[in-house]
Amino acid sequence: MYAFNYHRPDSLEAAIGLLRTCEDGLFLAGGQTLLQSLRQRLAQPSDLIDLGALPELSGIRREGDQLVIGAMTRHAEVAASDLVRQSIPALAALAAGIGDAQVRNMGTLGGSIANNDPAADYPAGVLGLGATVVTSERELAADEFFTGMFETALEPGELIREVRFPIPRRAGYVKFAQPASRYALVGVMVAESAAGVRVAVTGAGPCVFRVPAMEQALAQDFQPQALDGIEVPADELNDDLHASAEYRAHLVGVLARRAVKAALAGL
Amino acid sequence: MKVSMTVNGRPVEAEVDPRTTLVEFLRKHLNLTGTHVGCDTGQCGACTVHLNDRAVKSCSVLVGQAQGAAVTTIEGIAEDGGLHPVQAAFREHHGLQCGFCTPGMVMMAIDLLRNDPAPSEATIRQQLQGNLCRCTGYHNIVKAIQAAAATMAATEPAPTQMKEQLA
Structure with missing residues (x-):
């Protein structure tokens, strides 16, 4: 690791102030990606601002027809939460499948979506459920939040406070996990609500994306067979040692059907 | 600092x-x-x-x-010079080969049993995904954790839980 200054502020204002005043600072959430990046010298921040002493960034609550999850809420807390399991079981299942048990005990929702790894699970959850990302500055719809590979609409010094998930009528998330890392080789979130159907895919492309053709077909008929004949072109999908672009394109179709089945079963 | x-x-x-x-x-x-x-x-x-x-x-x-x-x-898991029930079960069921991964396996097993005192074999295997045994001795590790669960259920409160209550 390159040297850095470490801060552990006890207020949100102090955290944001520190980031603005230091030369090249980074917020540290759970650190389950950032620490390994530092160790490999892939990142060289001048300062790390640890958000671990800010309890106001953690917690799960229901507000009307929304489930609100704090940015520093750990994956294990989301997976085990009765509130999440009752209102959006697909989101609890998604959180329960991230990484491994130890990673889920440290990793956070805010950290995951700020990093926007192309194979992470949460981006599919946030985009598929049509969530809103609430930052220190503004509210961002999921559709405008994820902008590219490891890229988001967050400005320097902007901090994610919480994510607001509208509670869908039904939703399902299914992933084909890369067996060593358990990142999504492909993962699909399908959600049906009064506003329509959303289908979000992670792992397959450089950034999480929606599949409008599948959304329209499922809006007509929310059944797995409604997706018959709909294919995602392989042209712009990831192609690496784990899977070819064609294989990933095939998986999108298979997993979308399974996600619909999971949604119908209320899993 | x-x-x-x-x-x-x-x-x-x-x-x-x-x-x-x-x-x-x-x-x-x-x-x-x-x-x-x-x-x-x-x-x-x-x-x-x-x-x-x-x-x-x-x-x-x-x-x-x-x-x-x-x-x-x-x-920090054993009391009075004895073994924690999970350690005792690893010894009894030979839940180790070279032993290098064992401290991590034991600590993960204790966490697992705290959240789920009677886990199924599938749950144990799923919860151990983040612990690698390069001797590939998983079978006996799973057996040891199942045995520890039974022992701890029979002797409530288990030592770690007692320690937490005292702390």
């Missing part, structure tokens, strides 16, 4: 480089070498310890993140 925390029930304080990971702090500053460094990349789980009663990979936690926390390592 200065850090302070409680390790195995004992308050500790030290001056450290901010880059120090929790596992380095435990091994080099406190000489608690029971926690092993396997891959040092967050994959193998040999360095698993409890941070405020949750299993974490101590190579993936900066010492600053444990500021003010309660940390428990493999050295």
Whole structure:
């Protein structure tokens, strides 16, 4: 690791102030990606601002027809939460499948979506459920939040406070996990609500994306067979040692059907 | 920078480089070498310890993140010179071959049993995904955890839980 200054502020204002005043600072959430990046010298921040002493960034609550999850809420807390399991079981299942048990005990929702790894699970959850990302500055719809590979609409010094998930009528998330890392080789979130159907895919492309053709077909008929004949072109999908672009394109179709089945079963 | 925390029930304080990971702090500053460094990349789980009663990979936690926390390592689970029921079950069922991954396996197993006192074999295997045994001795590890679950259920409250109540 390159040297850095470490801060552990006890207020949100102090955290944001520190980031603005230091030369090249980074917020540290759970650190389950950032620490390994530092160790490999892939990142060289001048300062790390640890958000671990800010309890106001953690917690799960229901507000009307929304489930609100704090940015520093750990994956294990989301997976085990009765509130999440009752209102959006697909989101609890998604959180329960991230990484491994130890990673889920440290990793956070805010950290995951700020990093926007192309194979992470949460981006599919946030985009598929049509969530809103609430930052220190503004509210961002999921559709405008994820902008590219490891890229988001967050400005320097902007901090994610919480994510607001509208509670869908039904939703399902299914992933084909890369067996060593358990990142999504492909993962699909399908959600049906009064506003329509959303289908979000992670792992397959450089950034999480929606599949409008599948959304329209499922809006007509929310059944797995409604997706018959709909294919995602392989042209712009990831192609690496784990899977070819064609294989990933095939998986999108298979997993979308399974996600619909999971949604119908209320899993 | 200065850090302070409680390790195995004992308050500790030290001056450290901010880059120090929790596992380095435990091994080099406190000489608690029971926690092993396997891959040092967050994959193998040999360095698993409890941070405020949750299993974490101590190579993936900066010492600053444990500021003010309660940390428990493999050295802190047994009482009165005996073995923790999970350790005893690993010995009884030969839940180890070379033994390198064992401290992490035991710490993960204790966390698992705290959340689910009667886990199925499938749950145990799923919860152990972050702990690699390069001897591939998983079968007996799973057996040992099942046996420990039975022992602990029969002798409630188990030693770790008693310790928590006292703490």
